[in-house]
Amino acid sequence: MVQRLYRSESNICIAGVCGGIGEYLNIDPVIVRLLWAVFTVLFPGGILIYILACLIIPIKENNVKTKVNITSEKDVEDETNTVKDEKDVVNVKIE
Known part of the structure; x- marks a missing residue:
């Protein structure tokens, strides 16, 4: 595997x-x-070299394209209920 030079997404200042x-x-x-x-x-x-870089x-x-930001227990509960509701909708469509 060839190692490539990339700009970092985690170690970023500018x-x-x-x-x-x-x-x-x-x-x-x-x-x-x-x-x-x-x-x-x-x-x-x-400075010019940095801009060119x-x-x-x-x-x-x-590989992860989306980030989930859950800030409270209520948000977790709401997300859980949403998943359950979507599962019920899928089950109804299958039957």
Whole structure:
């Protein structure tokens, strides 16, 4: 399996470039961010390179496309009732 460079979705500060580089190199993304900051201070072209990296490096997409945000027990109960109601509708249609 070929390892590819992606922008990170989990280690993100601005656009996930340093997080993605850290994941690719298997090092802490904070170290990459610090090195990038030093590089940008010493060579002002670092900002332009970061912008280009944002445009060139693709975002790593997870297999999970939707996220569920349940905030209270009432929400859980409502979701459970909705599933039960939908199951009843399916059972009626099958019969």
